[in-house]
Amino acid sequence: MTHLDDRLRALRGQVREWGADLRPLALEIDRDPEAVRGHFAHPAVRHLATMGIPEEYGHEPEKIDGHRFYGVSALERAVVMEELACADVGTLVASPGPLLAGVAVGLCADEAQKRWFYGRMLEQPLWTCFALTEPEGGSDAAALRTALTATPDGDALLSGEKRYVGNACRAQLGVVFARARPGPLGVQAVLVDTADPGFVAEPLDMIGLRGAMISSIVMDRVPVPADRFLGRHLTATRRGVWAFVQTFNVLRPGVAAIAVGIARAALEYVAEHRGALRGAGRERFDELTRRVDATRHLVHHAAAAVDARGTDGHLASAAKLRAARLAEDVTLGAAGLLGPGARLAHPFLDKLARDARAMEFLEGTGNMQRLNLFQGLLGGKVDRDPGPTASRATAGRPAAPRASAP
Ligand SMILES: Cc1cc2nc3c(=O)[nH]c(=O)nc-3n(C[C@H](O)[C@H](O)[C@H](O)COP(=O)(O)OP(=O)(O)OC[C@H]3O[C@@H](n4cnc5c(N)ncnc54)[C@H](O)[C@@H]3O)c2cc1C
Known part of the structure; x- marks a missing residue:
């Protein structure tokens, strides 16, 4: 740990x-x-x-x-x-x-x-967005359709739609993923200034995590100069799908930590508003507290693994999966501990439960995290058994990164 x-x-x-x-x-x-x-x-x-x-x-x-x-x-x-x-x-x-x-x-x-x-x-506080998900479905991110069409002068035009993109409606800068050619190597990330002509983002109605202002984006021939192609100095394998898989690997422990923070907030709220708990209520509270602590250890362990090697995002998938579930269980459990009608009587707790639900989708759904984790297990990147024998037996076999969603 x-x-x-x-x-x-x-x-x-x-x-x-x-x-x-x-x-x-x-x-x-x-x-x-x-x-x-x-x-x-x-x-x-x-x-x-x-x-x-x-x-x-x-x-x-x-x-x-x-x-x-x-x-x-x-x-x-x-x-x-x-x-x-x-x-x-x-x-x-x-x-x-x-x-x-x-x-x-x-x-x-x-x-x-x-x-x-x-x-x-660094000049001033700016919002940014990371636009990958499309209306047809976000989990299969590599199947994206937004088009990056080359112009004769070597620049490009960006056309297509994105959906559920955090803060896009108020972002000044963005990284947008688009398809320059068919196939996985045809995906390209570009830097976009949202003030450029043809870029329109609108906020979507949200129930949970409303602060994130998830938005829809419509891009109609947005000009992208050649010097805004991310990774233009890298090989094609390091530009598109690799870019978002690695970005998620690096940020996933932070997303898991957000879920742990939501769960902790719910328990702190119960401790503040419920008074002394006894019997089954006390046991339930203690059990949820232990789960929060255990999940935090997993999150820190996964973050350390990512810091040691950026491609080690499999454990972070386990952490995100477990933390998202934890946030939902704890926020709903906290409402149970406060008694019938708790979500009506305690708007802050109701908000936490709504926010917790959004954690399932953010940075890839639970099923996508399961797929990533099991790919890591099958590839020998995650120990099935933390004991030294298992570590030796599975060491050194690489797994290809999966192209799952944000
Ligand atoms: C608060 C919030 C912020 C977000 N921020 C961003 C952002 O900044 N940028 C961005 O690009 N996106 C963002 N998203 C979008 C998010 O990444 C997607 O919601 C997510 O990837 C799921 O995509 P989807 O909603 O299209 O669901 P779908 O992909 O349609 O999935 C629907 C259901 O089917 C399941 N499923 C899909 N494929 C499989 C499979 N192969 N095997 C098993 N089950 C499967 C999923 O697990 C899910 O339960 C955000 C979402 C939320 C809620």
Whole structure:
């Protein structure tokens, strides 16, 4: 199991402190996700606005107890995301910042593209979007149809539709996945300035995780200069499908940590509002608390695996699968502990249960995580048995990454 060192404990303590005054915003952001614009000065929102931008692009680190934080490691992000999701997941997902798009840029962009993207992110808080899912179905992401059509001058035009893309309706920059040719190697990621002509994004109605403002996008011949093709300096195998599979591997422990944070928030709420629990109620509360702690260990373990080797996203699939289920079980269990009518009487708990449900879909559904995990097991990338014999027996056999969805 992974235990946090002094550095990460200092980060956790600071972010927990920041989070204390986010909780009162939860219902406000749930009603109106645009209300986050009034909180850009909050240290948590400021941290998220540049989290993940590497030092060499001019990112001033967060300095806590003599340590410097850039948000570039999966474990560091998991710590931040659990704490902020526990404080208010709505503000976390509503905040501007590079997140998924920033990870894709970090993995695939060339130097000029990184300077352009990170430079703009450092000038002022900007929302970004990572547009992969399409209306016909998000799980089979490699089957996407949005077209990237070459023009005679070497640039391209982007046409098609995307669906359920977080924050797209207010994003200024985006990474959009499109098809330049048939087949898996024909998928290409491009950087888009959403102010470019032909790009229209509209918010969709949401029940849970309303802060994320998931949106539909229609692109009608959006001009994409050749220098916005991500990974133009890389081989074709490293540009499209590889880019989103790797982006998810890197970010998946953070998504799992968000689910752990939602579950923890529900238990904290019960502890605050239920008074002393006895008998079966106490046992149920303790059992849910143990599940939260155990899942956090798994999330940290998966984040450490991803930090050690970016392609090791299989354990993170197990963590995301388990954490999404946990968030639903705990939020509904918490309502049960507060008695009949709890979701009506406690709007914050009702919001948590709605938010928890969205975690099933975000970054790939449970079934996609199961497929990824079992591919890792079959390929020998995840030990069936953590004992030394099993580790030796399965070591070194690689598994191809799966092209599942965000
Ligand atoms: C809050 C939120 C934020 C999101 N943010 C983004 C974002 O920023 N960018 C983006 O591109 N997308 C985003 N999404 C979309 C998300 O990635 C998709 O919802 C998800 O990939 C599932 O796709 P779908 O909704 O089209 O469901 P489908 O793919 O149609 O799946 C429907 C059901 O069928 C099951 N299923 C599908 N294929 C298989 C299979 N082969 N085997 C077994 N079961 C299968 C699924 O598990 C699911 O239960 C977001 C979604 C949510 C809820």
